[in-house]
Amino acid sequence: MSDAAFAPSASGTSGASGTSGLPGRASGGPAHSRVRAFLRLVVIEHSVFALPFAYVAAFAACFDMSRSVHWRDLALVTVAMVAARTFAMATNRIIDRAIDARNPRTAGRELVTGVVSVRTAVVGSIVALAVFLGSAAMLSWLCLALAPVAVAPLIVYSYAKRFTDFPHAVLAIAQAVAPVGAWIAITDTWSWPAVLLGLAVGTWIGGFDLIYSCQDAEVDRRIGVRSVPARFGIRAALAGSVVTHVVTFALFVWFGLVENFGVWWWAGLALTAAAFCYEHAIVSPTDLSRVNRAFLTANGFVGITLFAFALVDLIDRGLGA
Known part of the structure; x- marks a missing residue:
């Protein structure tokens, strides 16, 4: 049920959310100012991009079970998704703050400039984790039991760039969990179709992350951060991204057929x-000047559009409220 979609790129100094914040100190301001700064840190508005494929899985599961929407479970899936993504973003920013400070592109992030204190980020991540676990518990005992499986890759991902040239694969695993978790949240059972959708989502985000991390290839080599572009070059990373997205599309086709x-x-x-x-x-x-356009335009379009068409298809075949 977790999803780190559009969490920071696998490159240790990348981040799909870019930079934000003005110099200052959050620790001495009012509580609501710290909350606002924390929400900027985790780019809370990008949660909308993390939800579509969890919704595809959830609505498809509702159709398979009873042809009616399970609104309570869907609401809890939404809360769990947003909480898990918030936890993933905050944790990554905390772990990578020293690396971010060494990259001009990420040196303006809130934890680097002091707009958000480490204490605030830690408290925010703990609260987000608690909300995620609480949502899982309200869904079912199975969801709660499997929650650590969803959380683990979110944490490992932040360290992967330190021990492997393929941290993008860890990010893909973290993404793949979301549709599977959403399906289990609705049905309380395992589903191979959900695994297909999860693999599609994982390769989709992993493939894009190969593109995004190209921006930091030179800096990553200099400071010792590991990634495919840093190790094998930008051309190889972009070629790998094409292949990965061909696999993504094949998995979407397979899921649709199943x-x-x-x-x-x-x-x-x-x-x-x-x-x-x-x-x-x-x-x-x-x-690489239009990488952010590829993120905001192309990836946002893919998630929202495919969910919209999937929902219309399910309604057309008899899904009701």
Whole structure:
């Protein structure tokens, strides 16, 4: 049920959320100012990008079970997703603050400048983790029992760049958990279709992370942060991203076939294919200036659009309130 989608890039100095904040000290301000600064730290508004594929899994599970939406469970899935993403972002920022300070692109982050104190970030991450575990407990004992499985890759991911050239794979695992968890939250049972969707989401984000981390390849080499671009070069990373997204698309097709989706799903996949082509067309080894556009435009479009088409397809086939 957790999802770190659009958490910081696998490159130790990258972050899909970019930089924000003005110099200052959060520790001495009012509580509400610290809360606002913490929400900027975790880029809370980007939670909307973390939800679509958990919703695809949840609504598909509702359709398979009873053809009606389980609103209480869906609400708890939403809370769990946002809480888990918040925990992942805050934890990553805490662990990587020294690395971030050494990269000009990330040196303006709130923990580096002092806008958010380490204490505030730690408290915020603990609260987010507690909310996640509480939501899991309210869903079922199985969800609570499996919660550590969801949390573990979120923590390991922040350290992966220190011991492997493939931290993007750890990020992919963290992403893959979300659809599987959402399905279990609705049905209280394991689902192989949800695994297919989870693998699709994991390879989707992992493939994009290969692109995003290219921005920091030179800095990462200098300060000892490990990633595919830092180890093998930007051209190899971009080629790997293309291959990974071909696998992503194949998994989306497989999931649609297994779940017997209709014309709406396939129309959404056609738009997804166009978004993938656009994402890779605007980035090249010699021009990384539009990486953020690929993130905000292409990836945001893929998640929201495919969810919308999946929901319309399910409603068209009989999903009711």
